[in-house]
Amino acid sequence: MGRDxxxxxxxxxxGFVFFAGIVVMLLxxxxxxxxxxxxxxxxxxxxxxxxxxxxHNNLKNVRIQGVSAEPGFAGATITLVTALENAGNDTRFNxxxxxxxLKFERETENLQPLPARSVLRLKSAYxxxxxxxxxxxxxxxxxxxxxxxxxxxxxxxxxxxxxVYPTPKGDRPLPETELDSADGPRARAARGGDDFxxxxxxxxxxxxxxxxxxxxxxxxxxxxxxxxxxxxxxVVFDYDHLHGLDREAxxxxxxxxxxxxxxxxxxxxxxxxxxxxxxxxxxRHYERCMEELALxxxxxxxxxxxx
Amino acid sequence: xxxxxxxxxxxxxLLVVGFNVIPxxxxxxxxxxxxxxxxxxxxxxxxxxxxxxxxxxxxxLLVACGVGGVFFQWQTILGQEPATALLVYLASLKxxxxxxxxxxxxxxxxxxxxxxxxxxxxxxxPSTLYMGLDVLLVTSLMFQIHxxxxxxxxxxxxxxxxxLAVSLxxxxxxxxxxxxxxxxxxxxxxxxSTLTGFSDEMSPGDVERLIGSEDPAFRVTFTRxxxxxxxxxxxxxxxxxxxxxxxxxxxxGREPKPSRxxxxxxxxxxxxxxxxxxxxxxxxxxLFALDVPRDIGFGDPVKxxxxxxxxxxxxxxxxxxxxRVLYEAFSSSEHPAQSLSEEERRAYTQLxxxxxxxxxxLAARLDSETDGSARARADRVLKFFDDEGFRYTREPGALKTxxxxxxxxxxxxxxxxxxxxxxxxxxxLMRVPARVVVGFQGGVYNGFGRYLIVRNLDxxxxxxxxxxxxxxxxxxxxxxxxxxxxxxxxxxxxxxEPNQLRDGLSADxxxxxxxxxxxxxxxxxxxxxxxxxxxxxxxxLLKYDFQYQQELLAKLGLGGASRWIFFLWVGVGLLxxxxxxxxILRFQAKREDPLLDGYHRFCARCEAxxxxxxxxxxxxxxxxxxxxxxPGQSREIEALTAExxxxxxxxxxTDPGETRKRAKAFRKRSAAFNLRNADRRPAP
Numbered sequence: 009m010g011r012d013x014x015x016x017x018x019x020x021x022x023g024f025v026f027f028a029g030i031v032v033m034l035l036x037x038x039x040x041x042x043x044x045x046x047x048x049x050x051x052x053x054x055x056x057x058x059x060x061x062x063x064h065n066n067l068k069n070v071r072i073q074g075v076s077a078e079p080g081f082a083g084a085t086i087t088l089v090t091a092l093e094n095a096g097n098d099t100r101f102n103x104x105x106x107x108x109x110l111k112f113e114r115e116t117e118n119l120q121p122l123p124a125r126s127v128l129r130l131k132s133a134y135x136x137x138x139x140x141x142x143x144x145x146x147x148x149x150x151x152x153x154x155x156x157x158x159x160x161x162x163x164x165x166x167x168x169x170x171x172v173y174p175t176p177k178g179d180r181p182l183p184e185t186e187l188d189s190a191d192g193p194r195a196r197a198a199r200g201g202d203d204f205x206x207x208x209x210x211x212x213x214x215x216x217x218x219x220x221x222x223x224x225x226x227x228x229x230x231x232x233x234x235x236x237x238x239x240x241x242x243v244v245f246d247y248d249h250l251h252g253l254d255r256e257a258x259x260x261x262x263x264x265x266x267x268x269x270x271x272x273x274x275x276x277x278x279x280x281x282x283x284x285x286x287x288x289x290x291x292r293h294y295e296r297c298m299e300e301l302a303l304x305x306x307x308x309x310x311x312x313x314x315x
Numbered sequence: 316x317x318x319x320x321x322x323x324x325x326x327x328x329l330l331v332v333g334f335n336v337i338p339x340x341x342x343x344x345x346x347x348x349x350x351x352x353x354x355x356x357x358x359x360x361x362x363x364x365x366x367x368x369x370x371x372x373x374x375x376l377l378v379a380c381g382v383g384g385v386f387f388q389w390q391t392i393l394g395q396e397p398a399t400a401l402l403v404y405l406a407s408l409k410x411x412x413x414x415x416x417x418x419x420x421x422x423x424x425x426x427x428x429x430x431x432x433x434x435x436x437x438x439x440x441p442s443t444l445y446m447g448l449d450v451l452l453v454t455s456l457m458f459q460i461h462x463x464x465x466x467x468x469x470x471x472x473x474x475x476x477x478x479l480a481v482s483l484x485x486x487x488x489x490x491x492x493x494x495x496x497x498x499x500x501x502x503x504x505x506x507x508s509t510l511t512g513f514s515d516e517m518s519p520g521d522v523e524r525l526i527g528s529e530d531p532a533f534r535v536t537f538t539r540x541x542x543x544x545x546x547x548x549x550x551x552x553x554x555x556x557x558x559x560x561x562x563x564x565x566x567x568g569r570e571p572k573p574s575r576x577x578x579x580x581x582x583x584x585x586x587x588x589x590x591x592x593x594x595x596x597x598x599x600x601x602l603f604a605l606d607v608p609r610d611i612g613f614g615d616p617v618k619x620x621x622x623x624x625x626x627x628x629x630x631x632x633x634x635x636x637x638x639r640v641l642y643e644a645f646s647s648s649e650h651p652a653q654s655l656s657e658e659e660r661r662a663y664t665q666l667x668x669x670x671x672x673x674x675x676x677l678a679a680r681l682d683s684e685t686d687g688s689a690r691a692r693a694d695r696v697l698k699f700f701d702d703e704g705f706r707y708t709r710e711p712g713a714l715k716t717x718x719x720x721x722x723x724x725x726x727x728x729x730x731x732x733x734x735x736x737x738x739x740x741x742x743x744l745m746r747v748p749a750r751v752v753v754g755f756q757g758g759v760y761n762g763f764g765r766y767l768i769v770r771n772l773d774x775x776x777x778x779x780x781x782x783x784x785x786x787x788x789x790x791x792x793x794x795x796x797x798x799x800x801x802x803x804x805x806x807x808x809x810x811x812e813p814n815q816l817r818d819g820l821s822a823d824x825x826x827x828x829x830x831x832x833x834x835x836x837x838x839x840x841x842x843x844x845x846x847x848x849x850x851x852x853x854x855x856l857l858k859y860d861f862q863y864q865q866e867l868l869a870k871l872g873l874g875g876a877s878r879w880i881f882f883l884w885v886g887v888g889l890l891x892x893x894x895x896x897x898x899i900l901r902f903q904a905k906r907e908d909p910l911l912d913g914y915h916r917f918c919a920r921c922e923a924x925x926x927x928x929x930x931x932x933x934x935x936x937x938x939x940x941x942x943x944x945x946p947g948q949s950r951e952i953e954a955l956t957a958e959x960x961x962x963x964x965x966x967x968x969t970d971p972g973e974t975r976k977r978a979k980a981f982r983k984r985s986a987a988f989n990l991r992n993a994d995r996r997p998a999p
Contacts, residue, residue, distance in 0.1 A: 022420045022424075033431055036431065036435070038495070041860070042434065042438060042638075043856040044434045044446065044856060045431055045434050046490070046493075046495070047490060047856075048446055050486050050489040050493060051446075051482070051486050052450075053485075053486075054482040054485035054489055057482075057485055059478060062478055096908070099474075101462050101474070102461055102463040125963075152461055153461050154458050154475065155458060155461055156420065156461045
């Protein structure tokens with residue numbers, strides 16, 4: 009891979025067919041001593057040559073300003089939002105962004121040309137591989153504009169990574185909340201108890217039973233109690249409780265539960281062998297849980313642990 | 316990259332296929348045209364009325380039917396016509412399944428081949444214009460497919476226009492410089508079934524009436540020497556030396572071999588009039604030239620090897636002329652002095668035994684009234700035609716017996732072939748060697764292009780008799796005696812007001828509408844102007860071959876080169892083109908965005924002074940940090956940053972020219988900017 013922003017170009021398969029067609033026309037023109045057919049062949053050849061330059065130019069002064077990757081589930085798609093900048097004087101058309109090793113799935117929104125000296129957000133979906141965090145390393149920006157006879161591309165190295173969550177899969181029922189379960193409080197006490205962690209401001213959607221009514225009565229604003237262990241009313245998805253499944257199946261089951269809990273607006277905590285995501289109600293909670301699951305150490309990359 | 320074509324593209328595809336099918340509709344068998352139109356209608360119904368498309372099995376069946384039909388019609392699918400028919404059929408069918416990107420591209424490529432198929436059939440000026448339009452259309456379609464922008468603003472078409480505009484000089488360069496191969500001659504498809512005009516055998520007794528078309532047979536430009544007067548413009552084609560019963564003449568049998576002191580010795584004499592002739596395809600072998608042609612040559616040595624010289628100053632080609640050809644003819648005004656071999660003398664006095672008693676007696680009677688010289692005998696026969704009231708008509712009606720005597724003693728009406736045939740027969744009966752020459756006579760002068768148009772209806776036949784005392788052949792045209800207006804007025808003289816012809820006006824003056832309304836005059840002028848433009852174009856297309864290319868390059872000082880040197884030159888030319896383009900692009904890239912360029916310079920200066928801009932740092936944050944680091948320069952830093960932000964993100968100026976000017980000024984200022992080290996103090 010060469011230097012960033014260097015533009016490479018080759019004919020597409022249609023380009024090769026096109027050139028074969030031109031050769032046929034030249035042969036026909038010579039055989040029949042038909043200068044008009046020659047003329048047509050030269051016209052097409054001229055168009056192809058100029059199109060080659062235009063394809064090349066369509067990538068000139070195109071840069072990537074930034075990339076953000078929206079995580080996705082393994083086997084489904086992840087979405088990359090790329091801010092493409094056109095520093096040139098002409099509109100750019102039909103640009104495609106593709107990370108290395110990722111298969112292009114579909115464009116979710118784009119189809120707009122990129123006008124001169126402007127930035128356009130290009131949103132594309134790619135087929136996600138197995139769970140984990142992967143570096144983007146390099147993004148390929150390519151084009152076949154204007155006539156599809158040539159394919160030009162350029163690479164940009166990027167520092168960003170993308171996350172692939174485990175596939176949510178599994179038919180085990182949701183575990184009961186710790187309050188309801190018999191051994192819940194005891195188990196919690198064994199691990200260090202019901203530690204009050206602190207207060208935070210109430211946000212709509214917080215369960216009423218976690219509001220610190222006493223503090224409210226003292227004239228303070230509506231506060232919500234937070235516990236290290238999370239809410240005692242929370243469901244705890246515990247990796248170790250999923251007996252009889254292998255590691256990936258457990259992760260998938262946990263992912264399915266997290267997904268379900270999110271949809272049903274349940275309060276939940278996630279407990280893995282080496283880490284714990286306490287129940288929180290903020291909007292990052294779901295992503296934190298999923299990230300933990302995605303980065304759960306694999307056998308083959310023990311060295312590269314979570315994070 | 317490969318987006319399936321949307322409805323707009325599908326409509327364009329339909330349009331393009333329709334446009335490319337049009338010129339073929341009249342050339343192909345009706346069933347191909349009909350099915351093709353049906354498919355196209357079906358597609359348009361689908362696009363506009365949501366009519367269902369045929370299921371895949373039906374499409375496969377239709378493909379099989381098309382291939383089968385073509386094979387049934389021609390017993391092959393190779394060859395120009397069947398291949399064109401198949402292309403038309405399949406391209407129209409393909410519009411019904413233009414759902415994938417690949418389908419769209421296949422239709423694009425097929426369209427180009429349909430265009431080529433049309434150019435093989437017709438190389439006229441209209442076809443050239445059609446080609447230009449079609450390439451424009453198909454290229455725009457390709458552009459539209461790959462643009463992926465539904466909006467069709469004028470701005471979004473700029474690249475397409477630029478593509479075509481830049482292609483133009485490249486195209487001209489390729490056309491001029493790309494090496495041509497001379498592959499000899501015009502290979503051809505089957506001739507059209509209806510051809511009128513010149514014929515190389517004749518049997519005027521069977522002709523009900525003459526139908527001559529106004530289509531040109533050939534066009535002549537006189538390049539050297541004095542062209543003869545219109546009355547003397549005889550265009551020699553072939554010689555009919557075999558009389559088969561008086562009125563029927565043909566070229567059957569062996570041609571008499573000229574003597575050593577005959578034509579061969581005189582080949583290079585008296586080539587006083589040089590003509591450049593563009594012959595329209597007539598699917599015959601004859602190369603016409605002003606009487607008497609001494610030599611005929613093509614610019615191309617390969618083609619020259621195919622010219623055959625026949626006895627009697629006649630030239631033909633090895634293959635039928637199935638495409639327009641251009642050649643040069645060298646003619647003298649008179650037959651050269653020569654000798655006649657015994658074999659020739661025998662052949663040119665041969666007559667069938669059953670000419671008829673009355674005709675033989677007539678010949679003997681006329682002969683007895685002369686002094687025995689060929690000239691006197693010819694004059695006597697012409698006088699006979701005059702005295703007996705022979706009349707010229709283009710509608711003589713077929714003779715009952717078809718015999719010479721019936722024409723000479725009963726009907727006495729006919730056209731040039733009757734007169735030439737009977738005259739030559741009578742001469743032979745008087746033991747004067749004689750033959751019939753077929754070709755053309757006359758022509759329409761086109762002042763716009765300074766050339767002569769010889770039309771199919773100018774086809775003519777005349778006689779040649781051997782003048783023993785002078786020792787050469789002499790042209791005798793009995794038609795000129797019987798109907799001088801035919802010779803002065805051309806083949807369509809009876810359509811052009813014979814009264815005016817008798818008044819002494821020239822045929823061209825009458826045709827151009829002398830004494831008629833302006834509409835007639837202007838129609839005639841417009842026709843000639845169009846013909847001049849079209850024929851100039853044709854000549855260019857014909858002339859620009861390997862030979863001409865070499866001559867042109869020789870004029871440019873690149874001559875004497877072999878074909879491989881040519882290839883080298885084209886390569887060098889294209890390379891130079893690419894280098895020039897690259898240089899222009901570099902220059903443009905530099906110009907491209909002075910604003911960003913300027914800001915990058917500004918950042919580079921700061922980085923050189925030890926304060927690089929962080930990747931995540933916006934211009935404002937960077938400026939704040941710089942100002943803290945260099946309070947002395949903060950005013951300058953902030954002014955530059957403010958200008959940058961105003962130009963890049965704000966609406967500093969609505970006028971793009973003004974913006975550009977300010978951006979350039981900004982670049983200059985940032986190039987002059989330097990971060991001083993003087994008041995450096997630790998960053999907070």
